[in-house]
Amino acid sequence: MSLWQRPIDLQAINAAHQGTLMEALGIEITRITDTALFGTLPVDARTRQPHGLLHGGASVALAETLGSVASNLAAPPGWVAAGMEISASHLKSVRHGRVLGCARPLHRGRSTQVWDIQLEDETGTTICVCRLTVMLREKNPV
DSSP states (O other): OOOOOSOOOHHHHHHTTTTSHHHHHTOEEEEEOSSOEEEEEEESTTTBOTTSSBOHHHHHHHHHHHHHHHHHHHSOTTEEEEEEEEEEEEOSOOOSEEEEEEEEEEEEOSSEEEEEEEEEOTTSOEEEEEEEEEEEEEOOOO
16 A cells, blocks of 8 residues: 555656755666655765765765655645654765666654655665654644
């Protein structure tokens, strides 16, 4: 059974993030299954630190993006998710290629959600593990 409460359209999801950090860093949502959301981040001049390694902040930006998109898709209609806390453990460095991320829910409550986000290099080696907590609130009427 799918955990998503909203229609899934990868093209529309990625298009909605034009002009944001996602676009600036080259983050793309690539796949959504019934239980997880996947995305990628290039390791290039936009995302490396001065020593030529993937910047830890870029990893966290990918993780928070995946968890935030997932939590908003899993939120009830009329509700939005906003990040409260993120933690990251950087396990391995990356110099080139793409980072692949997967967000899966650990907890989906009425007012909070907690997401586990695993980042891997192109060989499938885990490079970073993250946990994102978001709060749910009713969308403000316009």
